[in-house]
Amino acid sequence: MQRIQRIPIVLSLMLSLCGGLVGCSTLAPSYNRPAAPVPTSWQKDAGVPGEPAASGQQDAADIPWQDFYLNPRLRKVIAMGLVHNRDLRVAALNVERAQAQYRIQRSELVPKVDAEGAGNFQRQPADFSSSGEAEKIHQYTVGLGVTSYELDLFGRLRSLKDQALEEYLATGQAQRSARISLIAQIAAADLTLAADRELLQLAEETMKTQEESYRLIQKRFELGASSELELREAQTQVESARVDVARFSTQVAQDEDSLNLLVGAQVPADLLPASLTDEVATLEGITPGLSSEILLRRPDVLQAENVLKGYNANIGAARAAYFPRIVLVGSLGSGSKELSGLFSTGSGSWAFAPSIDLPIFDAGARAAQLQVAEIDRDIAIAQYEKAIQTAFREVADTLVQRGNVERQLAAQQALREATEKRYLLARERYAKGVDSHLAVLDAQRSLYSAQQGVVGVRLTRLTNLVSLYKALGGGVKTEN
Incomplete structure (x- = not known):
């Protein structure tokens, strides 16, 4: 019984020995962050190196997306996407999976102790028995054991643990990058839907105006006051506007489907934009900051650095493969023919089987690794x-x-104003009989094109702010 009581003490000493022997450093090379292969700054409002942007501005990465997107309706749509988007959900699950993989690799540094109890019952025939008579054998065993524990003398397991840690961190950065991209994609899709809805409204208004003009020309044609050429030209304008209405109706429906897919749920009708006008001044202006070093805070850049650190740690594991590997296997326990005598005096048992693997010749496999x-x-x-x-x-x-x-x-808006004045003058001249209706239709066509151009440039301006915010790493932080 006294020997059995020593089992936890002996086992503790063995585990302490194991823990002390692994306190070495790894053979991985020291990590030094590579220098950024880009200029140190941007020229203000330009894409070439030069004078940095004005100081005193907050970095985009430090601006919560709720402070950047000021429209309450758009905020609600983005918040829905952050909850329901399936790609973001997969990214979060990948982080959890990488964390579990890291815990698995980290556990290799610690001895695994298992408790085992077993019973063995058998009958031996008389021929196998020393007494010449058949006998029944009962065996009971119980014990604690350390199985296949490697002493990490040269940091091989530590290096693999470090690599797993960097993979876990890289996965976390990938999730942050996916979050930034999703926020920007939802905002851009919302703006595109707003612009197409405004273009659809413009096309419907234009078609209505063209139809009224066509009816007027048709009456004048019937009275002989207008030529058939003017009539057919007016009809052409009506059909062209009708084509645009059908085209923009399709685009609006497709934009809504795209927004719903990004959000991961059906966006309520009251959260959809009515027109691009509603989105003006909802995005706060930002500057790129003083230095291109802010790019080092982008999640995708941090992810690439974590991957680099992981491969750097893996070199340590490859170097450690040149050195011996020592594996310990041991157990302490008790055994008896009777269950009642399992913990009696003299029933103790132990086993200790260390092994060493010393590399000698492998035809260059370790060098290649x-x-x-x-x-x-x-x-x-x-x-x-x-x-x-x-x-x-x-x-x-x-x-x-x-x-x-x-x-x-500014130029597009000036063009719209000029074509609008031209259209009004053409109408007055036509009403006074100075010009034909063809001049009115041509001016109206130019005005319609200029109005579409204004919508397109406004959309470009707003999506540019979204893209800049995303490119500078904005969108991760959330208001507390």
Whole structure:
């Protein structure tokens, strides 16, 4: 009985020995973040290096999306998408899965202790018995054991644990990146729907005006005051407007379907935009900040860096493969022929079976594995640098567009005003008999095109702000 009482003490000492032997560092190379292969700043409202933007502005990454999208209706639509979107749900589950995988790998650093109890009952025939008579054998055993525990003397398991940790962190950054993209996609889809609804309304109003004009020309034609050419031209305008109504009706329906898919649920009718006019001044202006270093905070860039760190840790595991691996197997317990004697004096048992695997010759397999690990690390460096370059270009492109869209909008609005005055003058001249109705139809066609152009440029301006906010890493933070 005294020996059995020593079992927990001996087992504790063995586990302490195991824990002390793994307190070594890994063989992974020291990690140094690669330098960003992009200029240090952007020129204000331009996509080329130069003078940085004005200071005193909050970085986009620090602006909660609720503070950026100021329209209450749009906020509700985005909030619905963050709850119901299936891609975002899959991204969250991937994070949970990566976390579980990390816990599995981390558990390899700790000895696994199992308790086992067993009974064995058998009958031996007389020929097998030392007494010459058949006998029944009962065996009872109970014990604690450590099975296949590797002493991590050279950090192999630690390196694999570090790699699993970086994979988990990379998955978390992928979820944040998916969240940013989803918010921007919902906002852009909402703006596109608003613009197409406004274009549909404009097409319907134009068709109504064209139909009234056609009826007037038809009466004049019947009275001989207008030519058939004027009549057919007016009819052409009506049918053209009818084509636009059908086209924009289709686009509006498709826009609603796209928005519902992004949100992951049916968006209520009262949360759909009526026209692009409702969206004006709902987006707060932002600046890119002082330095391109803000790109290092983007989730996709952080994800690429986590992947790089993981491959860097994997080099440590490949290097550790050159060194011996020591595995411990041990158990302490008790056994008896009778259940009542299982814990009696003299029933104790133990087993200890350490093993060592010393690499001698493998035809270059370990060297090749180390080379693969180093090449994977170099590939990850290139991918990390490419992620930064892509992020810089996205910001630069939106800044180039931003620098010109305001001028484009002002010019488009001036064009609309000019064509509107031309249309009014053409109507007056036609009413006085100075010009034919063909001049009125031509001016009306130009006005319709200019009005469509204004809607298109306004949509470009607003979606540019959405794209800039996303490119700068905005959209992750949430108001408390």
